[in-house]
Amino acid sequence: MTKTEQDRNISSSFAKGLSVLAVFDAETPSMTLAEIARRTGQDRATARRGALTLVQAGYLRQQGRMLSLTPRVLALAGGFLQANQFGRRVQPVLNHHARKLETEVTLAILDQGRVLLLAQSTTEHGPVTYGFTAGAHIPLVHTSLGRMLMACLPAEEAADLINAAEIPQHTEHSLTRPDAILEQIEQARTQGYSVTDSEFEPGIIGYAVPLSRPGQTPVVVGSSAPRGHAAGGQSERLLQGLQICAAELRQTGVVEGL
Amino acid sequence: MTKTEQDRNISSSFAKGLSVLAVFDAETPSMTLAEIARRTGQDRATARRGALTLVQAGYLRQQGRMLSLTPRVLALAGGFLQANQFGRRVQPVLNHHARKLETEVTLAILDQGRVLLLAQSTTEHGPVTYGFTAGAHIPLVHTSLGRMLMACLPAEEAADLINAAEIPQHTEHSLTRPDAILEQIEQARTQGYSVTDSEFEPGIIGYAVPLSRPGQTPVVVGSSAPRGHAAGGQSERLLQGLQICAAELRQTGVVEGL
DNA sequence: AATTCTTAGTACGCAAAGCGAACATCGTCA
DNA sequence: TGACGATGTTCGCTTTGCGTACTAAGAATT
Known part of the structure; x- marks a missing residue:
């Protein structure tokens, strides 16, 4: 059980989602889902959930298959x-x-x-x-x-x-x-x-x-x-x-x- | 089915965590856990998990019982x-x-x-x-x-x-x-x-x-x-x-x- | 100092959230 | 055209994390 000794006080889904948001920087202002997954080291499905959540919350916008930051992050x-x-x-x-x-x-x-x-x-x-x-x-x-x-x-x-x-x-x-x-x-x-x-x-x-x-x-x-x-x-x-x-x-x- | 018709593509934990981050504004630059819970409308335990995750990720800092934003949010x-x-x-x-x-x-x-x-x-x-x-x-x-x-x-x-x-x-x-x-x-x-x-x-x-x-x-x-x-x-x-x-x-x- | 009120940490059973392999779909090049 | 690579989506199984209940420790009030 050494492996799954996760801290019960920390929400891993939240942490993963945050790293999706953080991955948008100057070099890559807009990215595709797969690209996000690659750069965050997450599974594509996981990255997708994070990104879609951010879209719903209004921090990301989706145009075609590209995702980019909205002004709300300000x-x-x-x-x-x-x-x-x-x-x-x-x-x-x-x-x-x-x-x-x-x-x-x-x-x-x-x-x-x-x-x-x-x-x-x-x-x-x-x-x-x-x-x-x-x-x-x-x-x-x-x-x-x-x-x-x-x-x-x-x-x-x-x-x-x-x-x-x-x-x-x-x-x-x-x-x-x-x-x-x-x-x-x-x-x-x-x-x-x-x-x-x-x-x-x-x-x-x-x-x-x-x-x-x-x-x-x-x-x-x-x-x-x-x-x-x-x-x-x-x-x-x-x-x-x-x-x-x-x-x-x-x-x-x-x-x-x- | 109207109640639990949650979108499987959206991570609710992530969304909740985000609203913890978003609750810090000009009027309340630093808050206590209970205050965060109140303002986000979340359960205290939930808010706590969100806040602790943010602390671990470096977006919040904890001094005493007060939580406040770190420069990393920039x-x-x-x-x-x-x-x-x-x-x-x-x-x-x-x-x-x-x-x-x-x-x-x-x-x-x-x-x-x-x-x-x-x-x-x-x-x-x-x-x-x-x-x-x-x-x-x-x-x-x-x-x-x-x-x-x-x-x-x-x-x-x-x-x-x-x-x-x-x-x-x-x-x-x-x-x-x-x-x-x-x-x-x-x-x-x-x-x-x-x-x-x-x-x-x-x-x-x-x-x-x-x-x-x-x-x-x-x-x-x-x-x-x-x-x-x-x-x-x-x-x-x-x-x-x-x-x-x-x-x-x-x-x-x-x-x-x- | 004794009191109430508010706040923080802990535990845990159960439901539901989300993981990721597998499938579907779209482009692209030979 | 067909095969391949890359991307997006689905779904059953497992884990996560939700929230009630409890303990304890500070503040505020008397």
Whole structure:
């Protein structure tokens, strides 16, 4: 009976259904039933029940044989955003510093071995609007945000994350050797900021500084800029700006709620 | 057989669990188990299983006896936002017009008898930053966005929504008689825009124009401004600006994806 | 401090929910 | 055309998870 020692307090059907909903991401905004089944590792029939339930609940829509998310999923996130006053307290701060520094500023945390973007400044005259928005996942190992997040963790946990993560070679500059990455993380920890150059997107330099206090769940702010943009002492100015931004956000107390 | 004619393709446990997740909104960001059970109308044991499953999946966190949403719920919405290019195509347009008109501009649709805010401009020098963000629900009957959304529907459906909705008296100006509200909707439909004055928040005037083409699922853009702000011909300027904004958004084609 | 009221955790029998092999259906390529 | 692969649906058997009943522990009230 070791096999079927399921926790009676957990509903496995519900958990399976959730993973159906979670499987819709940026790369695959609409999927067929079989595709969902494959990506969730569930039986096709199981995935189907989950998907149909989501359709009935209004979170998925079915056009032909393709299933895609409906706007209603936003309502789920809305509860979190409202509760933490993101619109009123976080966004203005991000925007303010974004304008001042002439970049985009992003707030992020660690989630499932990836970087989860929580909020992002939305000013017009940032250099480029990268395609990422709140709720997007970006890789952990090759971004400044990710490195800084890992630097907020005990060294051992960071190492575990690195080992668990796959390390694709996004660009020719991407570090691939785990120990090289760990070294970068160590450096970020000691110096209190992280910089990556073209490791995720070519020609883009990423900056990040910690926001959470040590011991708390890691939260960071960062920004990216094209290489040319950051000539001369610009890097320093950016990092200082981010530090100030982090301090202000810390004062609002939004970080406490994770 | 009327009672237990459950659809075999729908997972009721999953549906119940989902409604646990959905019950967390702005008013009640953290709840106790008993409270969840009450608000979902589920048995306590059922609600407990749902909540514990959500905790295990990382969407809820438990501190003491309070349960609250984790940032991970944002990842669910992230799929939708990325898929529809909200960050790249919608937000810039909203911001641009918000700055030009010196207000906030909001994109919204109909959801479960309420207005669901999909996106909102985030500029600094809007007059006030109201506490609403993407993913928030606001009432249907007493907002310009809501009225305009209903005006996009066949008159009959709008009437059904009014009848189904509870009509609280938010302010002394709130219309309460259903036929008066329906008349306003009728007017919005014919003139192509909707204006409400202090019916939801005192001293605030709301404007909204349709974005979707007739027959499609209703989508609108709107904005609100304090009464003093909209002196003279300002209302007209605002409405014209919104019309242009709507036209631009229409051209991006984001509306098609609902 | 003793009281009521509310809330959280546990147990378990029974009904029904949902699993997945098997079947049906649709496309696609030889 | 026929065979094959991929996808969608059905249905009997088993498991899940529902909800009553009970225990216990906090809050709130006296």
